[in-house]
Amino acid sequence: MPGHVPVLRQEAVRLLVTDPGGTYLDATLGLGGHSREIVAALGGEEARVIAMDCDPAAVERARANPPAPPHRFTAVRGRFSEIDQVLGGLGITGVHGLLADLGISSDQLDDPARGLSFAQDGPLDMRLDPSLPMTADAWIRGTDDRALEAALQSYGELPRARAATRAIRRAASEHHPLTTRTLREALQPIYPGPSRPRRIAQAFQALRIAVNHELEELSALLEIAARVVLPGGTLCVIAYHSLEDRMVKTAIRPPRPMDAWVEPTPSPWVPLTPRPIRPSVEEVRLNPRASSARLRAARRKETGS
Ligand SMILES: C[S@@+](CC[C@H](N)C(=O)[O-])C[C@H]1O[C@@H](n2cnc3c(N)ncnc32)[C@H](O)[C@@H]1O
Incomplete structure (x- = not known):
């Protein structure tokens, strides 16, 4: 949606886009704010953004009004747990970066028919993916x-x-x-x-x-990211809930030995954010819903490192 300013816009795109000619997966299309910024940061023949959402309304909206230039953008309906099938269906085996901006969009929250907000009356539905x-x-x-x-x-x-x-x-x-x-x-x-x-x-x-099985879905995303993000590529996750942030932190940190005699399994990630990046006071003033956002990023290790 033009005019919509995504959370931690500059910080997320700066960390995510390491190769402007690469392929990027925005796993949470929403109102398309991050996708738009990523498309704008790309250049070259092969550069593209695959934008996914479990909510068909988000996909329809983005297809009707894609970011410019539209040939670099593909919107697909799918859940985190279906990333392999989504990418496979497009003939993509790996991505240079994967972004997930968790939770719900302001459109979903503000629509009484979705039943996500107590501010207005509506059916107690709450499904982000109506096929659930x-x-x-x-x-x-x-x-x-x-x-x-x-x-x-x-x-x-x-x-x-x-x-x-x-x-x-x-x-x-x-x-x-x-x-x-x-x-x-x-x-x-x-x-x-x-x-x-x-x-x-x-x-x-x-x-x-x-x-919405949100924690199970996040767990699937973190597991799949370790396979589909190419060596040298980046995983960026913006979480709004402490449980989710802890899951991201645990997935990307170097492993800790459980027992002095057992070698820990090596992690595929090098953390890029020793502490989560938080929105500035100014961003929260303009968008109070950003106040609990925490961005963590990690670089996929080169094979053999
Ligand atoms: C916070 S919004 C994303 C906003 C987006 N970054 C933007 O700039 O407009 C989160 C989106 O993720 C979607 N989502 C949540 N869980 C998902 C899942 N398991 N699989 C796919 N999409 C999911 C929601 O439907 C929602 O549209």
């Missing part, structure tokens, strides 16, 4: 109390997760199907005071992560 079999409403009904409480606690870092679980269960028995409003109203009495909007947002985030 289960909406958040169905997930809640098919999940037992222990798993629901564990999701609220670990994915949402939500205090009073047991009380929240009971409240959600009660609401689910009274409302068929649940909506974002009925879920918000069920949670409100548990979180009085000024922290209430944050707590409700944490509960929504937890359900979204569970419904």
